Structures are given as structure tokens and as C-alpha cells.
Amino acid sequence: MKEMTQLKPLIEVDQFSFDYEQLNEPLVSEVSFNINKDETVLLMGSSGSGKSTISLCLNGLYPEAVEGVASGDIFFKGNNIKDFEKGELNQNVGIVFQDPESQFCMITVENELAFTLENIQTPREEIAPKIDQVLETIGMIDYKYHNIHELSGGQKQKVALASVLLLDPELIILDEPTANLDPVSSLVFVNLIKDLKLETQKSIFIIEHKADDWLTFTDRVLVLNKQGQLVADDSPKSLFTTNKTLIENEGLFIPKVYQKQMLQPQNEVKNETSEASMVINDLSFSRKKTLILNSINMTLNKGEMIAIVGENGAGKSTLLQLMAGILKPKKGNITFLGHSLQKWKEQKLRQHMGFVFQNPEHQFITDTTYDEVSFGMTLNGYSEDVIKERTEQLLQNFQLSAHKWSNPFALSGGQKRRLSVATMLDETPDLLLFDEPTFGQDAQTTDELMTIVKDLQAKGTTIVFVTHDMDLVDLYCDQVYVINDQQVAFEGHPHQLWKQDALLERARLRLPDRLRHGQEVGETYDLVY
Numbered sequence: 200m201k202e203m204t205q206l207k208p209l210i211e212v213d214q215f216s217f218d219y220e221q222l223n224e225p226l227v228s229e230v231s232f233n234i235n236k237d238e239t240v241l242l243m244g245s246s247g248s249g250k251s252t253i254s255l256c257l258n259g260l261y262p263e264a265v266e267g268v269a270s271g272d273i274f275f276k277g278n279n280i281k282d283f284e285k286g287e288l289n290q291n292v293g294i295v296f297q298d299p300e301s302q303f304c305m306i307t308v309e310n311e312l313a314f315t316l317e318n319i320q321t322p323r324e325e326i327a328p329k330i331d332q333v334l335e336t337i338g339m340i341d342y343k344y345h346n347i348h349e350l351s352g353g354q355k356q357k358v359a360l361a362s363v364l365l366l367d368p369e370l371i372i373l374d375e376p377t378a379n380l381d382p383v384s385s386l387v388f389v390n391l392i393k394d395l396k397l398e399t400q401k402s403i404f405i406i407e408h409k410a411d412d413w414l415t416f417t418d419r420v421l422v423l424n425k426q427g428q429l430v431a432d433d434s435p436k437s438l439f440t441t442n443k444t445l446i447e448n449e450g451l452f453i454p455k456v457y458q459k460q461m462l463q464p465q466n467e468v469k470n471e472t473s474e475a476s477m478v479i480n481d482l483s484f485s486r487k488k489t490l491i492l493n494s495i496n497m498t499l500n501k502g503e504m505i506a507i508v509g510e511n512g513a514g515k516s517t518l519l520q521l522m523a524g525i526l527k528p529k530k531g532n533i534t535f536l537g538h539s540l541q542k543w544k545e546q547k548l549r550q551h552m553g554f555v556f557q558n559p560e561h562q563f564i565t566d567t568t569y570d571e572v573s574f575g576m577t578l579n580g581y582s583e584d585v586i587k588e589r590t591e592q593l594l595q596n597f598q599l600s601a602h603k604w605s606n607p608f609a610l611s612g613g614q615k616r617r618l619s620v621a622t623m624l625d626e627t628p629d630l631l632l633f634d635e636p637t638f639g640q641d642a643q644t645t646d647e648l649m650t651i652v653k654d655l656q657a658k659g660t661t662i663v664f665v666t667h668d669m670d671l672v673d674l675y676c677d678q679v680y681v682i683n684d685q686q687v688a689f690e691g692h693p694h695q696l697w698k699q700d701a702l703l704e705r706a707r708l709r710l711p712d713r714l715r716h717g718q719e720v721g722e723t724y725d726l727v728y
């Protein structure tokens with residue numbers, strides 16, 4: 200497959216369909232589109248519509264790696280990808296997976312990147328400088344010798360990107376690449392891809408639910424509908440102005456610059472009862488002699504919605520795991536419902552407190568979506584009728600009924616996240632701890648998920664979530680904590696936080712959409728690591 204015709208589109212997808220054997224209906228139906236050299240194409244579609252599946256077909260991983268059947272054709276520079284040798288396409292079409300963890304083969308960051316370079320026969324003497332250069336570019340040089348499994352979610356995502364950059368492919372596919380990045384890292388990342396494209400004329404294919412930051416260099420937007428058909432292939436401007444209804448009907452996010460009216464948060468309301476659900480006193484925690492959290496004090500009141508924010512690696516997930524009793528504090532103590540967390544019996548604690556992991560896969564323990572939701576109720580001895588009724592209801596609320604008998608690991612990224620939340624709601628907990636609750640969701644599922652969470656809050660549940668989504672903080676939270684330099688750098692209502700310019704910058708946060716006045720498409724930021 201050495202001869203490649205330059206004039207053809209880089210990628211040509213012709214009447215392409217895809218069926219998973221486990222699904223009753225075809226997932227992707229007769230989709231046709233091109234990606235030309237030097238083009239940036241954005242693919243949008245509701246959660247579960249088949250976006251990741253298409254991207255994995257573009258670099259030839261699917262259908263071979265799954266129980267699925269494809270029809271139609273995909274061409275790379277005029278050559279059918281079926282005719283490529285194994286691995287040959289990977290160098291030309293690089294992909295950053297939605298779940299970066301599924302991408303790694305080695306233990307340390309350095310070895311992972313060296314492995315990538317060795318696979319493409321990079322001369323030995325070039326390996327070390329190339330690794331240093333790419334780690335500098337993505338702001339991860341300090342983590343060169345770290346174990347990958349000990350990195351935070353955002354740090355893992357950056358390493359996955361570094362790996363693909365080293366391959367230097369002609370087409371880079373990015374499947375929700377900024378989902379785990381803090382707001383400034385996310386913008387830095389987008390600008391990095393933009394510069395890369397300008398300098399090297401690479402083609403970029405992005406899957407994102409929120410298109411905003413990508414618009415300055417997106418040539419075309421494709422929209423996949425819920426039936427797996429391609430219903431739009433247009434410039435962003437034309438699509439988001441003349442075809443807005445289509446986007447709304449598919450439940451997708453309309454970029455801020457094309458919205459007439461932004462959603463407004465509720466007014467600041469003082470919680471009159473102020474009864475504490477959890478109190479954290481002088482909490483410190485270290486990992487491998489590195490201090491992660493230093494003397495944290497927090498009081499989480501009953502029935503409040505509380506966000507924890509901060510840059511990648513700040514210690515947010517660590518703090519949440521300490522609150523859940525999964526990690527034990529080195530110093531200080533945590534009281535939950537008036538009793539020391541350490542004194543709670545595991546089973547009792549789980550009845551009163553729900554915890555949703557950052558990576559939903561870390562939570563799955565059964566073989567079907569149905570069993571995953573009903574597991575807790577079975578353990579707690581509920582009657583079969585009650586279990587069936589509640590499970591069916593939860594599956595319906597989280598748009599998972601059609602996937603009742605699917606293996607949780609075979610769900611789409613967004614579906615996995617919804618399942619991991621549903622499993623915690625078999626009872627109404629006193630405290631619900633979420634690590635990135637809405638990551639990977641489209642506009643409609645974000646809205647539905649937050650409505651469910653708000654209903655729980657109305658019933659008295661205290662909700663704590665870690666997030667990089669400042670709109671979520673702005674719209675829903677009563678209280679926000681900023682973790683910076685191992686400490687609580689801010690505590691208060693989100694409205695107060697948005698006034699703290701210096702802190703926002705230090706903690707790599709951005710204002711929510713509604714407050715970014717006068718910042719048109721093309722917003723640039725003074726971006727330095």
C-alpha cells in the first residue's frame with residue numbers, strides 16, 4: 200500500500216454502516232463524508248449515537264476488534280482501508296481514545312512514550328529528546344518517571360495525546376479529548392492542536408459535545424442523529440444559525456456565540472437550617488511522601504449542592520475518596536452525620552452515602568446493565584418485585600432501557616457514566632459524592648441528569664461533585680470549594696468566585712459561558728504552563 204494518490208480526500212467514507220451483533224438495530228446507517236487534507240472536521244451526536252464507533256472504524260481498529268459487522272467502504276487517500284497491512288493505518292491515522300486508560304501498555308510515562316517511538320522504528324538516539332520535547336509541549340515533563348496508573352484523570356489524558364503526537368500521523372482523531380482536563384488545560388490543548396494544524400497541515404477529526412473552543416479552526420461540522428444517520432455536513436456558522444432546530448432536536452449543545460439567551464443561575468439563597476452532613480477537620484493526606492492535601496477544613500451542609508474545582512492533579516478526586524472513606528486520612532478527621540467516618544460499618548455507610556468514581560469502569564462488578572443497577576438492592580435484601588420496579592425505573596430515567604442486557608463495558612462513554620450514577624440511586628442517600636457527574640454527556644442527558652440530582656437535593660440529599668465544568672457550578676451549586684496548592688483556596692457561593700480573577704487564573708479555571716462577555720469565537724487566553 201505504498202502508492203497513495205494526493206488528489207483524493209484524505210478520508211472518504213462511502214455508504215458506511217455498522218452493526219454490533221448485540222444490538223437489535225443497525226447503529227450507523229449508510230453514512231458518507233470526506234475529510235480533506237488540512238481540514239478540521241467536528242462530529243457531533245447524542246450520547247450513544249455511534250461517534251466513537253465511527254472513529255474506531257476510521258483507523259481500522261473496528262470491526263476487527265469487536266463483534267460487529269461493517270458494510271460500505273472507507274478509503275484513505277483513495278485506497279480502501281481493508282487493503283492495508285495490520286498496523287499500517289495506525290501511523291497515518293492516530294487516535295486518542297475516549298478513555299485514555301485503555302490506550303496504555305507500559306507502566307511509566309517515559310516507557311509508554313518510548314514504546315510508541317520504538318514501534319515506529321525511531322532511531323535510538325532520537326527517542327529521549329523526542330520524549331522530553333513532547334512532554335514539555337503538553338506540560339507534563341515533571342511526570343516523566345511517574346507510573347501512569349498513579350496519575351490523575353487529566354494527566355492520563357495528556358499522556359495519551361503525547362503518544363499520538365509522537366506518531367506524527369496525517370489525521371489525528373480526538374474522541375472527547377478535553378473531557379478530563381481543567382478549563383485552562385482544555386483551552387491550551389485546543390490551541391495546541393490548532394497550532395499543530397497550522398504548522399503541519401494535519402487533518403483533525405474531533406468528537407466533542409461542546410464545540411465552543413474548537414470553532415476558530417473547524418471547517419465543517421457533521422451531525423449524527425439518534426438513528427445513526429448523518430443529517431448535517433456544514434460549516435459551523437451555517438449549521439448553528441440556519442439549522443439550530445436540528446441541533447436542539449438531537450439534544451446537543453449549541454455553542455455560546457450562537458445562543459441568543461444563556462441559561463441564568465438561581466439567586467444566591469442562604470441555607471437557614473445549616474445542619475452539617477459532613478465536617479472535615481484539619482485533613483492532610485500524602486501519596487508516596489508527596490503532600491497532596493494540607494490541613495483541609497470543610498463543612499458540608501444538609502441539602503446543599505457543593506462543587507469541588509481546581510486544576511488537574513490538584514487533589515480533588517483524592518479528597519472525594521477521603522470523604523467516601525475509600526482512603527484514610529494521614530492527619531485530621533472526618534465526621535459524617537455526627538459520627539467519625541472511621542467508626543461507620545462499611546455496609547451501613549454505603550446505605551447512607553453514594554460514591555461515583557471518575558472512571559465509571561472502576562465501579563462495574565456485574566455482566567449486565569440491569570444487574571449493575573439491581574446489585575445493591577439485592578445485597579440489601581429487597582423483594583424481587585421492588586427490585587424489578589426500581590431497576591426498570593432507573594434504567595428508564597437514565598435512558599438505558601434499550602441496553603438492559605448489554606455488558607456495562609460495551610456501553611458508550613456517556614452511557615457508562617449514566618449507569619455509574621444510576622447504581623448509586625437505588626435508595627435516597629444522605630450524601631452523594633460524584634467525580635465528574637456529567638462528563639461525556641450531551642445537552643439533553645446533562646439536563647436530565649442534573650434534574651434527577653436536583654430532585655434528590657430537594658429530598659434533602661447533600662450533593663458533592665468534582666467538576667471541570669464551570670457552567671455546571673454556576674447553574675446548580677450553592678457552594679464551591681477551590682483546591683489549590685494542597686489547600687482550600689476559596690469557599691463560598693459561585694457568584695463570589697467569579698469575581699476572583701487572580702485565583703481563577705492560579706487555579707486554571709475559566710468563567711462560566713454566560714460571563715465571558717465580549718469574547719467572540721476565537722477567544723485567546725494568555726496561555727502559559
Ligand SMILES: Nc1ncnc2c1ncn2[C@@H]1O[C@H](COP(=O)(O)OP(=O)(O)OP(=O)(O)O)[C@@H](O)[C@H]1O
Nearest residue numbers: 349350351352353354486511512513514515516517
Ligand atoms: N494512586 C496514586 N498513587 C500516587 N499518586 C497518585 C495516585 N493517584 C493520584 N496521584 C497523584 O495525586 C495527585 C492528585 O490526584 P487527583 O486524582 O486527586 O487529582 P485531581 O484533582 O482529581 O485531578 P484531575 O482533575 O486531573 O482528575 C496527582 O498529582 C496525581 O498524580
Ligand SMILES: Nc1ncnc2c1ncn2[C@@H]1O[C@H](COP(=O)(O)OP(=O)(O)OP(=O)(O)O)[C@@H](O)[C@H]1O
Nearest residue numbers: 219246247248249250251252609610611612613614
Ligand atoms: N463493543 C460493543 N459491543 C456492543 N455494543 C457496543 C459496543 N461498543 C459500543 N456499543 C453500543 O453502540 C452504541 C454507540 O456507542 P458509541 O461509543 O459509538 O457512542 P458515542 O456516540 O461515542 O457515545 P458517547 O457520546 O456516549 O461517548 C451504544 O449504544 C453502545 O452501547
